[in-house]
Amino acid sequence: xxxxxxxxxxxxxxxxxxRSEHLFCDLPAAALQTFEGIKYATAYPKGAVLFVEGQAPxxxxxxxxxxxxxxxxxxxxxxLIVKIAEPxxxxxxxxxxxxxxxxLTAETVDxxxxxxxxxxxxxxxxxxxxxxxxxxxxxLSEKYNNACHEVRALGLSHSAGEKLAxxxxxxxxxxxxxxxxxxxxxxxxxxxxxxQMIGTSRETVTRLFADLKKKQIIQTKGSxxxxxxxxxxxxxxxxx
Amino acid sequence: MTxxxxxxxxxxxxxxxxxxxxxxxxxxxxxxxxxxxxLSPDTLQAFNAIKSVSSCARGTVLFHEGQPAxxxxxxxxxxxxxxxxxxxxxxxxxxxxxPGEILGLSAVLAGSHHEITAELLENAQVAVIKRKDxxxxxxxxxxxxxQVVNLLSQDLHVAYDRVRSLGLARTRRPRAPRPQ
Numbered sequence: 001x002x003x004x005x006x007x008x009x010x011x012x013x014x015x016x017x018x019r020s021e022h023l024f025c026d027l028p029a030a031a032l033q034t035f036e037g038i039k040y041a042t043a044y045p046k047g048a049v050l051f052v053e054g055q056a057p058x059x060x061x062x063x064x065x066x067x068x069x070x071x072x073x074x075x076x077x078x079x080l081i082v083k084i085a086e087p088x089x090x091x092x093x094x095x096x097x098x099x100x101x102x103x104l105t106a107e108t109v110d111x112x113x114x115x116x117x118x119x120x121x122x123x124x125x126x127x128x129x130x131x132x133x134x135x136x137x138x139x140l141s142e143k144y145n146n147a148c149h150e151v152r153a154l155g156l157s158h159s160a161g162e163k164l165a166x167x168x169x170x171x172x173x174x175x176x177x178x179x180x181x182x183x184x185x186x187x188x189x190x191x192x193x194x195x196q197m198i199g200t201s202r203e204t205v206t207r208l209f210a211d212l213k214k215k216q217i218i219q220t221k222g223s224x225x226x227x228x229x230x231x232x233x234x235x236x237x238x239x240x
Numbered sequence: 241m242t243x244x245x246x247x248x249x250x251x252x253x254x255x256x257x258x259x260x261x262x263x264x265x266x267x268x269x270x271x272x273x274x275x276x277x278x279l280s281p282d283t284l285q286a287f288n289a290i291k292s293v294s295s296c297a298r299g300t301v302l303f304h305e306g307q308p309a310x311x312x313x314x315x316x317x318x319x320x321x322x323x324x325x326x327x328x329x330x331x332x333x334x335x336x337x338x339p340g341e342i343l344g345l346s347a348v349l350a351g352s353h354h355e356i357t358a359e360l361l362e363n364a365q366v367a368v369i370k371r372k373d374x375x376x377x378x379x380x381x382x383x384x385x386x387q388v389v390n391l392l393s394q395d396l397h398v399a400y401d402r403v404r405s406l407g408l409a410r411t412r413r414p415r416a417p418r419p420q
Contacts, residue, residue, distance in 0.1 A: 072404050080407040082400075094393035094400075103400045126386060133385035134349075134378075140392040141346035147399035148334065148355035152324040154406040155332035199407055238327050 004043040005111035010064055012036060013115075022088030023142075024062065024135045031129040038121040042114050050091065050106040050114065057095035057102055059118040063087050066112030067188070070104040071196065081197040082150055084109065084188070090139050096122055097136065109188070154199060163198035164208050165237035168218070172227055183230065187223045283381040290373040296366050302343060302358040309347035309354050311370045315339050318364025322356045334402055336361065346392055348374060 003009055010016045013036050019025045027035060039062070044050070050061050053072055068085040082104060085091060095102045096119050117125070126133050153163060168185070177183035189197070191205045198205075212218045217229045217236075227233060279287075293316060296302075302313045305325055315337055322334045322343070334356055337343060347354045348371050360366075369377075378385055 072400075072407060080403075082403060082407075094396045097389055098393045098397065100397060103397065126389065130382040130385045133382075133389055136389050137349045137385070137392055140389065140396055141350035141352075144346040144392065144396050144399055145350070145352070145355045147396060147403055148324055150403045151332060151334055151399065151406060152326065154403065156324070156326040156330050 005045045007043050007065060007111050007113050009041060009043060009113055011041060013039070016064075018064075018087065023138055024088060024090050027129075027135065028131055031125075031132050034125055034129065035117075035132075038125060039115040039117050042116055044108050044112045044114060046108055046110055048108045048112070050108070051102045053103065053105045054101045057092060057099065057119055059116055060093055060096045060122055061091040061106065062115040062117070063089050063091060064113040064115055066108060066110035068106050068112060069109050069193070070106055072104055079196045080199055081193060083146055090136070093136065093139055094143065097126075097140075109193075160198055160200035160204050161208055161211075162237055163200075164194070164205065165233050167194070167198060168225070168227065169230075169233060169237055172230075181230070183227050185225050185227075187220070187225050279381070279383055279387070283384060286377060286381060287384070290369050290377055291367040292369075293365060293367045296360055296364055298360055298362045298364075300360045300364075302360065302366065303354045305354055305357045307354050309344055309350075309352060309371065311368050312345050312348050312374060313343045313358065314367040314369070315341050315343065316365035316367055318366075319361045320358045320364070321361050322358050324356055335398055342391060345388065346395060349388070349392070 010018075013019065013025065013032055016025065041064075044066075050068065051058070063085055065087055067087075068089075068091060069081050070083045070085055070091070071079050071081045073079050085106070091106050091114075092102055094100075099119075126136060153166060171185045172178070172183035174185070177185065191209070192202045195202045195205045209218070209220075212233075213220065215229075215232070217227070217232045219226045219228055291314065302320060303309070317339050319339070320337045320343065322337055323331050324334060325331050337358070343358050344354055351371075378388065
């Protein structure tokens with residue numbers, strides 16, 4: 001099948017099959033019709049930059065497929081990955097609403113489908129459809145929650161080992177793995193990217209993984225990671 | 241072992257400073273009354289009708305991190321410290337909220353738990369609006385919805401600023417001793 005970057009492009013929000021799973025997309029019919037008219041469906045390859053921190057906001061980017069890494073940068077080039085956005089998330093939302101510059105840099109880690117809406121169109125859309133306002137409020141609340149989480153992780157964890165343990169536990173609690181005695185997760189990021197998420201160096205991350213494996217706390221097979229000793233990992237995460 | 245986290249002093253509020261966030265044009269959040277004053281008198285009246293004001297002593301905890309959000313708090317007068325805590329009791333200040341600010345908005349709208357702990361730094365006048373009253377108000381006065389969205393995005397902006405300052409301002413700290 002011919003399609004950009006191997007993506008199965010969802011042309012219309014109205015016929016989108018995954019719409020109901022995503023908070024923002026689950027809009028009432030009238031709002032959805034309007035939204036359909038103002039959105040531009042686009043495809044991006046892996047490694048594409050949607051917008052850069054500090055740039056004037058052009059509009060929102062609704063992530064339909066693929067994942068995007070959201071990061072902040074220092075002037076010396078040091079990068080901190082704040083979040084990996086999943087389908088259903090609206091990127092550049094707070095900047096578009098407030099008119100302030102984009103807070104984060106958004107770069108795709110997979111081929112992605114993104115629905116772009118121009119700022120003026122989006123603001124008009126929000127004025128006309130207060131249901132959409134509620135959805136936006138929900139998204140912003142979620143982002144705020146995530147940012148507070150980051151503050152906690154950055155400010156309160158003292159070692160990279162703690163932060164890595166927390167991250168692994170967080171990732172392992174998705175997809176129903178939380179209840180398992182030995183949860184399994186798929187490592188979607190490189191050691192370098194993990195280092196950028198927890199604010200340390202790639203070498204430290206590699207060393208930490210080796211340590212955890214040596215202590216039989218985790219086990220890796222390719223890109224799948226199995227947590228063998230969840231309680232030990234929790235102890236490390238809590239700095240005990 | 242208790243670890244003491246040392247912050248760059250410019251990042252925290254001190255008694256004399258009005259605004260501790262030394263960046264951006266909006267370093268001090270607009271009074272919500274002023275924001276809401278763009279609304280019609282009817283809407284404002286309805287908003288005032290659902291508030292209940294009381295005096296609270298310094299040290300009062302308005303809400304705890306993890307507590308289900310039952311209402312929003314407006315600081316009519318006075319200031320509150322907003323922070324996040326770890327399991328071991330270590331505390332990280334997000335920011336200090338000043339008079340006119342609305343607290344707990346995101347948790348109340350999301351219908352979830354408070355992400356932060358808010359504690360009064362001094363005796364204050366606090367207005368409380370119950371969650372269901374707020375939601376009812378927003379349903380009946382649609383124009384207020386956009387204002388709420390603006391408030392939330394301001395909160396988020398401040399939170400990201402904190403993330404930025406924490407994540408990038410620090411140099412790599414000396415390694416903690418390896419657990420034996």
